[in-house]
Amino acid sequence: MSQAATAVALTLPADQPQTTHTATRALRAQTLSDLTVTMKGEAFASASYNLFGTEADREAHPATGKLFRATAQTELNEHLHQAAALAGVVGTNAANLRQAINGETYEHQVMYHGFADQARNDGDPEAAKLFTEIAADEGRHRDAYRTALTVVTTGRGTIPTPPKADTVPVPAGLPKVKAARTKANLDTAMHGEALAHAKYMLFAARARQTGNPALAHLFEGTAGVELHEHFASEAVLAGLVRTTKTNLNRAITGERNEATTLYPRFAKRATAVGDEAVAGFFRDTAADEAKHATAFQQALNQLH
Known part of the structure; x- marks a missing residue:
């Protein structure tokens, strides 16, 4: 789901609460629970990566600082916002x-x-x-x-x-x-x-x-x-x-876990109960997190 699509989902008349991805059936309880876990994780990653970016700048690693901040924005403005739209977090x-x-x-x-x-x-x-x-x-x-x-x-x-x-x-x-x-x-x-x-x-x-x-x-x-x-x-x-080296290692571990274990499991559960739109979101997000892990690994390899 694009950022533009998320913005549309969050722009509703004042007296109309945001709904989930389908007007015919509410999301299953497990799917909603998984979306909540996702939002907490993505929010935490965004906040942490911004702090890691500041430390990278302090250690004179500006490219790594920029990478952390850019990834933080993706976690917040794309992944979390998309999960919030699917879960119907924003209402009147x-x-x-x-x-x-x-x-x-x-x-x-x-x-x-x-x-x-x-x-x-x-x-x-x-x-x-x-x-x-x-x-x-x-x-x-x-x-x-x-x-x-x-x-x-x-x-x-x-x-x-x-x-x-x-x-x-x-x-x-x-x-x-x-x-x-x-x-x-x-x-x-x-x-x-x-x-x-x-x-x-x-x-x-x-x-x-x-x-x-x-x-x-x-x-x-x-x-x-x-x-x-x-x-x-x-x-x-x-x-x-x-240190930036330690921060990168922690980020790599977290992103790989989300890419290979957490979000694929959430996608499988959402598919099993018919929440296909959410399953697609989890699969897409897993792919993004794999790219983040690769980028962080490359940054780690380039540290002096």
């Missing part, structure tokens, strides 16, 4: 706000508090502090979205001012946590923050398309916090960014 402004409220509520009330408790018990106080701070942020995001939903549904009131991200730099370095459970929770959190950023940018585009720039600004501002503050802070503790 009200539906998008409700989806955002549900996600922020879970992170505020359940996920991050749980992660903080576990990190504290496992001897990772720095992670516990970060998780607690992010939980509070997500509560504020939820409250802002609730206010915005009231404005959208009643026509009364004012859309809240968008939050501003406190951008966190992510230098190369080892993990700053010790417990395996904390490391796993940081990975889960980073995938969630990357996906939230990507979805909120799609929701912002819908809001702007439907003549609501204030709501678009709210989604965009919150997306910036999720990526440049939350994801970045978690990436520092997780030691996400290493």
